[in-house]
Amino acid sequence: MAETSRDLILRRIRESLRQPAPQPTRPDFTAPLHPRPTSADDLAVAFAQSFVRVGGVFYYCESVEHFYDQLFTYKKEKNLEHLYVWEPELKKLLHEGNIVFQGDEADFRTQADAGLTSCEALVARTGSVLVAAATASGRRLSIYPDQHLVVARTSQVVADIGDALKLMQQKYGPDKLPSMISLTTGPSRTADIEKTLVLGAHGPRSIVLFLLDDAPAATA
DSSP, X not given: OOOOHHHHHHHXXXXXXXXXXXXXXXXOTTSOSSOOOSSHXXXXXXXXXXXXXXXXXXXXXXXXXXXXXXXXXXXXXXXXXXXXXXXXXXXXXXXXXXXXXXXXXXXXXXXXSEEEEOOSEEETTTTEEEEETTSTTTTTTXXXXXXXXXXXXXXXXXXXXXXXXXXXXXXXXXXXXXXXXXXXXXXXXXXTTTTOXXXXXXXXXXXXXXXXXXXXXXXX
């Protein structure tokens, strides 16, 4: 008597039940959840990818002169007439590149198109920028203007948030941390009202990073 389709299915089920089901591979609980990049170049690439993914605007600068060109072009394209810069080191840097900026607080609340600051660290895994109130930019320059521009170096990129906080402790000491530490991940946004995404609700509408390569040149 020929085997019917139903008999065939039942036979396959019985045969499968005689054999133990294959077990999944045992997970390695000691392995890191987020593998760390193996080199400084990998860290910079990982940060750039994460930063753009969360809505940041990224510029890679091969040299200081390249940074001047990138910033000048960005200011012109965005029609930034009032770029505020308060940190002495950044003021000196922009003076040397003939970049026009506002170095004091005159009309800051009414005219601040953008603020340019430094940062404490860059977090590769999350694309976050760590800023603190210890610089002359204070609490306001990274929060109040519509656009937050950041100058950072490739040597400031770390793998994870814990690494960034360790850098802060090493720099300032565990008992003398700045009064404000902010981890910025992408532009300010909210969807609290009718689940509609709004940019710039609690801070800058955009965050722009100029990453200056400060790695030592390779020798032949």
